[in-house]
Amino acid sequence: MSIEIKAPQFPESVADGTVATWHKQEGDAVKRDELLVDIETDKVVLEVVAAADGVLGKILKGEGDTVESQELLGSIEEGSGKSSGDSKAEDKQAAEAPKADEQPAAKEDAGKAGDSDGVAGPAARKMMTEHGLDAASIDGSGKGGRITREDVEKALKAREEKRSSSPAPQQPAVAEVPAAPGEREERRVPMTRLRKRIAERLVAAQQNAAMLTTFNEVNMKPIMAMRKDYQAAFEKTHGVRLGFMSFFVRACVEALKRYPAVNASIDGDDIVYHGYYDVGVAVSSERGLVVPVLRDADQKGLAEVESQIIEYGNKARDGKLSIEEMTGGTFTISNGGVFGSLISTPILNPPQTAILGMHKIQERPMAVDGKVEILPMMYLALSYDHRLIDGKEAVQFLVAVKNFIEDPARLLLDI
Structure with missing residues (x-):
């Protein structure tokens, strides 16, 4: 009996995929649920596993081939074959x-x-x-x-x-010879499907939106003091460390409630106001930038947000994020500060109309009540689609986020 191996059912937003890696060869014995082949799409890498025990038969789609949804990749034959x-x-x-x-x-x-x-x-x-x-x-x-x-x-x-077992030489044995003129090395590497998709979306965002960015700065001292006071108790209670991202997610959700246009999107000639708050969190991976979504972020506590962000980060690193986890989103937060960025202008994540950029915390002299104090400051950037969001709304939204971070009690008192 022959059992067909088919490509997964791709969502409507994914046209096709590429066979990335076959983990088994023709004639190898396979077991039920054992990984057979990876299919790379422009969003995620999908795994195809064996539907039953048997022997891998003829492979119809080799590595590098393009496949469509539910297309036949190969077959599994009943019987015992040679082991991998x-x-x-x-x-x-x-x-x-x-x-x-x-x-x-x-x-x-x-x-x-x-x-x-x-x-x-x-x-x-x-x-x-x-x-x-x-x-x-x-x-x-x-x-x-x-x-x-x-x-x-x-x-x-x-x-x-x-390298680790070889002792470090006292001095270079052979001097490095520079490349001769005209022989400068170049490497040509094809873009991954994900990188191509990222490029397309970024270019489309700049071409199809009236994008503008407004800036502000926030004093991180209150949040840092709170983390210092409650970090041990928080981690003991919830099993996860208290980070900054959960505060910003919470602050953004509260600000979005007050300025619904920032949480909206444009569909043709219509404005779609979303009655829910699905916040995308930009995560860097070896394959490129991905944006998994925190669904119903308004209903999650700080600990749940921190846990889910850690989970998404691990999945992004291992290439295990699902299409469902990266689909949708009404607003995005990107933290370039983890890489040392002091200030930037984040690009919109269509069809969303706004994105918040967090940056590096840096001590700066600030005037406080007529005196100079050294405070840990962070620049915030809000890029927005001016077709839908007026400058006044964008500035007020960013000020609201700033106020929530500088006075965290506002998040608890809802003021």
Whole structure:
């Protein structure tokens, strides 16, 4: 009996995907729910698992191929096949078989050319490019000697072990030779689907919105004092540390309630006012910037917000965010301060009409009651679509956020 392996059902916003990595080869034994293949879309990486025990049959869509929703990728056949380890070992032996006039020459040519397209899948090529590895230096364990992502990971691990075990030299043994004129190195790396999608959305945001940014600054001393006083008790009670982001989420929600246009969106000639508060939190990952959404943020406490942000951060790092977790959102917060940004103009996340930019906390001399005090200050930036939000509303919204942060009691008293 043959069981079909199909691509996942993509949401309406996702047209197609790309086969990123096959974790099994033809003839490998597979178990139910075992990961078979990764499908990369312009939003997330989707995992396809085995529907039943069996043997992986013919693979119809190889790494790098474009697939549509529910398209056939391959099949699982009933019966017992060789294990993944046996398959890889056989493939490796076949790859190392002394076809004297063919295999060594081919490998040498590949090394000279520095091109891994023919011997590695997209995921493995991407990793080799990012870490400066040469395909000729890696033994492929895939079919026909093909380099897999696991092979690259092993090579990286071996390189790090070698570096850590080697004593640091007293002085450079060989002086580094600068590149000769006209031989400056260049690397051409294809954009990932996610990076292409990010580029498209950012350009569209600037072309299709009357974007403007207003700035203010906030004294972080009250929030920092509160964290210092209650951090231990908060962490003991909720099992999570109290950060700044939860305060800003709460402050933004309260400000959005007072200025609903900032929480609205434009749909054609209509203005859509949202009666809920789904706050997107920009998270940086190796694949690019992603914006998972805190649903019904007005109904979440500080601890729940902190826990969910940590969860989203871990998922973004591991490429496990789902499309549902990144779909929608009525307002976005981006914290460039974690990277040291002092001030910036964040770009809108369509179809939203506003985004708040947080920045680095830096001590500055400030005039307080006629005296100069050194205070931990943060610049805030609100970018907004001027087609819907007037300057007065934007400024008042940002001032409201500032007041909530500088006087956290307002959040509790709802004033």
